[in-house]
Amino acid sequence: MTRHVIVGKGAVGTTLAHLLADDGADVLVLSRSGGTSAGRITHAAVDATDVDALTAAVRGADVVYNCAAPPYHRWPTDWPPLWAALLDSAARTGAVLVSVGNLYGYATHGAVMTEDTPLDSTERKGMVRAQMWRDAEARHRAGDLRVTEVRAADYFGPYADSQAMVGPRFLTPLRAGKVVRTVVAVDQPHSWTYLPDLARALVAAGRTPDAWGRAWHVPTAEPLTVRELGERFAVGLPAPRIRPMPAAVVRALGLVSPLLREVAGVSDHFSEPYVMDTAASSRMLGLVATPWDAAVAETLGRTAVGGRA
Incomplete structure (x- = not known):
C-alpha cells in the first residue's frame, strides 16, 4: 500500500489527509507542533527545515505532499530553507514530491493563465514561488528527484x-x-479553487508518472467575481452587501498589518481578470471540477461558519 506523508496541517493538508484516510490510506502528517492522531491519520512534530529530521520522517514514503503555508509576509525568508529541505529529503529518499503551488509566479496583466504562462512576476511573493519551481524543475531534469x-x-x-x-x-x-468588508476589488472575474478538488488533484498527480516534472492547474469551475461568489454563498438569504475598502485605506492599514501590506502588493489579482485555464490538467489527471452548486452546498453543510468541521 502506498505510504503518504503530508507536510503541513493547515486547510490544504487537513483536507488532503481526510481524503486519503477516507480512501483507506494511512497518512502521516508532519508539522512543527504536531497534533492529535486519530484513525488512519497520524500526526508528528517535525521541523521541516531540518533536512535530517525531515528525511528520517519521510523515509519509506512513496509520496510526500508539500502543503506547508508560511505566513504571507514571511515567504521570502521562510520558503527558501523549507523548500531546500523538502527537495533534499525527496532526493535522499526517492519519494515523489507533490507540491501545492499557486498563481503568484505569473504576471498576466489580465490574460488567461495556463501552465505554459511564463513565471515572470516582479512581485516579491511571486518571485519566491517562481524560483521554487525553477529549482525543483532543474533537479527533476537532472534526475536528482x-x-x-x-x-x-x-x-x-x-x-x-x-x-x-x-x-x-x-x-x-x-x-x-451583515456587510462584508473586503480589501480587494469585487467586480472582476476570478478563479476560485475548491479545496477537495485541490486535494484530489494532488493525489492524482502523485499517482501519474506522466505528470511529474512539470506543473499543473487544479481543475477549477468557471470564474466568478467576488460579488457573484457572495451571491452564491448567500443562497436563501437577502442579496449580500459586499463593500470593498478604498485602496488608500488598505495601504494605510498595511503600515501596521503585515498581512494587509502583502495583500495590497497583489491587488492586481482582483483589479483585473485573474483566471486560469485547467483543460490540460483535466486531461492529464482525469479530473473535473466540482460544480459551483455542489461546492457551495458542501462548504455550507460541512463547515461550521467561523470554525472548522
Missing part, C-alpha cells in the same frame, strides 16, 4: 481557515446578513 507542482487559485471549502479569502472572515458576516 521526482517532483510535480499543483497550482491552485484562491481556495474555499470545508476546513478553509482565516488565511483564506473566502473563509470565516467572509462567510460569517455574509451568512449573518
Whole structure:
C-alpha cells in the first residue's frame, strides 16, 4: 500500500489527509507542533527545515505532499530553507514530491493563465514561488528527484481557515446578513479553487508518472467575481452587501498589518481578470471540477461558519 506523508496541517493538508484516510490510506502528517492522531491519520512534530529530521520522517514514503503555508509576509525568508529541505529529503529518499503551488509566479496583466504562462512576476511573493519551481524543475531534469507542482487559485471549502479569502472572515458576516468588508476589488472575474478538488488533484498527480516534472492547474469551475461568489454563498438569504475598502485605506492599514501590506502588493489579482485555464490538467489527471452548486452546498453543510468541521 502506498505510504503518504503530508507536510503541513493547515486547510490544504487537513483536507488532503481526510481524503486519503477516507480512501483507506494511512497518512502521516508532519508539522512543527504536531497534533492529535486519530484513525488512519497520524500526526508528528517535525521541523521541516531540518533536512535530517525531515528525511528520517519521510523515509519509506512513496509520496510526500508539500502543503506547508508560511505566513504571507514571511515567504521570502521562510520558503527558501523549507523548500531546500523538502527537495533534499525527496532526493535522499526517492519519494515523489507533490507540491501545492499557486498563481503568484505569473504576471498576466489580465490574460488567461495556463501552465505554459511564463513565471515572470516582479512581485516579491511571486518571485519566491517562481524560483521554487525553477529549482525543483532543474533537479527533476537532472534526475536528482521526482517532483510535480499543483497550482491552485484562491481556495474555499470545508476546513478553509482565516488565511483564506473566502473563509470565516467572509462567510460569517455574509451568512449573518451583515456587510462584508473586503480589501480587494469585487467586480472582476476570478478563479476560485475548491479545496477537495485541490486535494484530489494532488493525489492524482502523485499517482501519474506522466505528470511529474512539470506543473499543473487544479481543475477549477468557471470564474466568478467576488460579488457573484457572495451571491452564491448567500443562497436563501437577502442579496449580500459586499463593500470593498478604498485602496488608500488598505495601504494605510498595511503600515501596521503585515498581512494587509502583502495583500495590497497583489491587488492586481482582483483589479483585473485573474483566471486560469485547467483543460490540460483535466486531461492529464482525469479530473473535473466540482460544480459551483455542489461546492457551495458542501462548504455550507460541512463547515461550521467561523470554525472548522
